[in-house]
Amino acid sequence: MGKLDGKVACITGGTRSIGRAMADAFVAEGASVVVNGRDSAKGQRCLDEMNAGERAAFFAGDSSRQDVVEGLIDFTIEKYGQLDICCLNSGGVQMTAPVFQMTDEEWQLEVDWNLNHVFWGMRRALQHMIPRQYGRVIVTSSVEGKLGKPGIPGYVATKHAVNGLVKSAAHEVGTLGITVNAILPGIIETDIVRETGPASAEAMGVGSYDALIEMFCAESAIKRPNRVEEVAAVAVLLASDSARNMTGCLFPVDGGTLPY
């Protein structure tokens, strides 16, 4: 008996790191999961590793595109007949530059990936969830949704915006059996962070990737990075019936970094 028996979830950016940890945890609790990612080969490897049979599927595409995000929602409903849990998880630092040097095109990339993707996915998911009077929307935000760091203004601004979107939506659907929450992880050494970290470190003026990780750890109370499993455990709670009365919550998983 799992906490999510019979539930159906979809996860943007679900083949690796945080999204993957959520997918594994959801499957372990009895849910069926559609994971999304850009790379079909990675998607296949992810399904092989998950070894969840009919309870896992992959949907290929870039989640910063509207047709992909909406396609993921529609595919999930088509395949499993319903969508109970929509995890809008993908995102990251794509463009690093101080505000005075950032171009419109770079800014748009950050907005599409981190904010518009969440809006497109949430809107489509809610259109399905509202008639069913049931649903869970879980957005992977960040400590940068409440704080700020130099050199990554697009990431910081879009994560703040996502938190606002979550709170507004929570109030809109609060009486309809649907909750909308954000999880705010501290630094986690995910694949995305390993890939983009060196550029972020340079933009922030901290020298190296290792110095970047150390800086985030130093700002926390636990003096270590967080772990993907710590985020996944919170996602399971928020997805379960136990959290039916938690909504509009910005849930930190940041080792004590955020001041509020």
Added chain:
Amino acid sequence: MGVLDGRVACVTGGTRGIGLAIASAFLAEGARVVINGRDPAKAERTLAELAAGDAVHFIAGDVKSRSDCEAVIDGTVEHFGRLDILVANAGGAADFAPIVDLPDEPLEDALRWNLWHSFWCMRRAFHHMIPQQSGRVINISSVEGKVGKPGLSSYVIAKHAVNGLTKSAAKEVGPLGITVNALCPGVIETDIVKEGGAGAAAAMGLTYDELLAQFASDSAIKRINEVEDVAHVAVLLASDAGAGITGSLISIDGGTAPY
């Protein structure tokens, strides 16, 4: 197999309401639990309801007393051999009034009940947790630890202070394997709220039912919370999965608090 197998917890104000729900959830996950309360007769009934045998133990004490708080912590260690999880859950306020008319005593009482109690229990618990390099402290705060309501200032002040204590303590013991968090529930119709609610409502110029309706209306879910909502989050924080969450003020308020 529970997520708290082998753990020992201490829950102040554990004979009813939120504390009882937490104690019950901890027991279901394999922990051994000390519940504290003022009234041994009430505790008898609670222990009978829990029917958890040797896994649960009652220690009488008034959390407004430092020596009682310390005795509850020490008594837990004495009885079960260790202390892994402290839930400083007791709290409340009485004799509400607008600040302009508020005497010192109700504020002092609210501080003692909510802030000093949490501080005394936490300080003593750290003496046990720091040497073992592991521990969980969960303070039951309130949505009133993040927002204000007219007429309820003693409670609002005390719960804001508890949140400050939580954040400072989290930074102090963060590298030692100990987490300190606060749960901030919206209003729940516990016995304490039923007892003190009329007075609080009067200070706000409302009836008790109007008070509950106003809290529900402030939320996104338009209903008040339930004790189990809080217990589920407490289990997560107390478990190994909660190791990376500290210094957090987690809202369990149906979308009421703005941050």
